[in-house]
Amino acid sequence: xxxxVNTISDHFGSGITALVCSSDQFSDNRTDxxxxxxxxxxxxxxxxxxxxxxxxxxxxxQGSCAFIWERKTRxxxxxxxxxxxxxxxTTRKIAKHFLGFDPKKILQNLRxxxxxxxxxxxxxxxDTSKSISQDGHRNSLRALRLLIDKTNPETxxxxxxxxxxxxxxxxxxxxxxAIGKLNVTxxxxxxxDTNTQEAIDKCTKLILNPRSRxxxxxxxxxxxxxxxxSNIHKTKTLYxxxxxxxxxxQVFVIAVGGYIKGINEIVSLASSTxxxxxxxxxxxxxxxxxxxxPPWSMMESFMKRTWLAGMLGKKPKAFAWKKHTRHHKRRx
Numbered sequence: 565x566x567x568x569v570n571t572i573s574d575h576f577g578s579g580i581t582a583l584v585c586s587s588d589q590f591s592d593n594r595t596d597x598x599x600x601x602x603x604x605x606x607x608x609x610x611x612x613x614x615x616x617x618x619x620x621x622x623x624x625x626q627g628s629c630a631f632i633w634e635r636k637t638r639x640x641x642x643x644x645x646x647x648x649x650x651x652x653x654t655t656r657k658i659a660k661h662f663l664g665f666d667p668k669k670i671l672q673n674l675r676x677x678x679x680x681x682x683x684x685x686x687x688x689x690x691d692t693s694k695s696i697s698q699d700g701h702r703n704s705l706r707a708l709r710l711l712i713d714k715t716n717p718e719t720x721x722x723x724x725x726x727x728x729x730x731x732x733x734x735x736x737x738x739x740x741x742a743i744g745k746l747n748v749t750x751x752x753x754x755x756x757d758t759n760t761q762e763a764i765d766k767c768t769k770l771i772l773n774p775r776s777r778x779x780x781x782x783x784x785x786x787x788x789x790x791x792x793x794s795n796i797h798k799t800k801t802l803y804x805x806x807x808x809x810x811x812x813x814q815v816f817v818i819a820v821g822g823y824i825k826g827i828n829e830i831v832s833l834a835s836s837t838x839x840x841x842x843x844x845x846x847x848x849x850x851x852x853x854x855x856x857x858p859p860w861s862m863m864e865s866f867m868k869r870t871w872l873a874g875m876l877g878k879k880p881k882a883f884a885w886k887k888h889t890r891h892h893k894r895r896x
Contacts, residue, residue: 645819645827648843655856661839662785662816663715665863667883671870682863683718684783685736687770687813688746689763690725691790694755696847700820701753703847704789705746707854712739712746714857720779722770726763727754728796732770736777760794760833764804768811784813788833789850791819793826805833816840820847858883 660666664682688708692701712721721742723733733751734742745751770776771784778784786808794801808815817834822845824830834840844850866883873880 645831645837645841645843646823648822648845648849651844651849651853651856654842654844655853657839658711658842658853659714659857662787663857663863665858667866670867671880681716681718683716684785685771685778686715686719686721687767687784687786688721688723689767689786689788690723690751691727691758691760691788692725692751692754693727693758693792695758695791696753696820698753698755700791700847702748703851704820705748705751707847707851708789709743709746710851710854711857712743714854714860714863715739716860720777722776722778723751724763724766724770725751725754726759728756728759730759730763730766732766735770735775736779757796758790758792758794759796760788760790760829761797761800761804763788764801764808764833767813768804768808771808771811771813784811785816786813787816787818789818789820790830791821792824793829798829801829802832809835814840816842818842818844818850820844820850822846 664684690701690704690708696704712719717739719739720736721739722736723742723746725731725733734745737745767786771778805815815833815835817830817840819827819830819841831837831841844853870880
């Protein structure tokens, strides 16, 4: 810092000396020379104050920047999202962001005059590559069947699976039909490589295709289940994800595994890291998490009770997350 100040001082000092010399060359009057010297001294005093102000400012900025960076986590993106949160935390995140069941937001919507429908069009994009394993694939399908059962009856579902290639398994259909199709016969385990970009591209075309029975004006949510980065045309993967988001879809990702190679790509697929990215240790953990999500009947009952309490001028009760969680843990 002192070196910088001295450099600035030397620079301006040489400039001032040059001005004084120039003044002496063009004037033989001693009085003018004396006045010039007085001006130089005044300028030196002003420049000294300026240099002190610059030095203090630089010290302050340097210290502020250091504080800003130091108070943030020192973990890289990869290290930060390798951590698997508690199953309770992930359960609430999926219920809140993917299913749309947010008790606090529901209370706010009721005050503004209506019950939320919680209806949407969903696409499941299922990784069936060799790293998943057959048992893991079965658990994934079972978890998705249970997840469908937690949704509004008006919600519609489609499915795409991918390994070496991506395959559209079924177009948007009612939840009962979707549950019947999410099995190893309709969606077999393929055990190849991971062509994520082709699966996402098919998903974008599915959403934009009127023949897919996608409903106009209804929210589109894509849920990708994967355990690692793509390895076929991987340079296209994030571009395909951007196209999907530009088509109006929210992209949710369930990242399976204690440590995931290529976590940066998976993080970038999601629409956000807060509400759209979920980490689970394995597919058994995913199954346990989905079981902890309240059934649709319980969500609907809460919304109706809350609406009735508001109509009667009573204070609505908060949703009993703990009671529901204990009940389902005993059943498991």
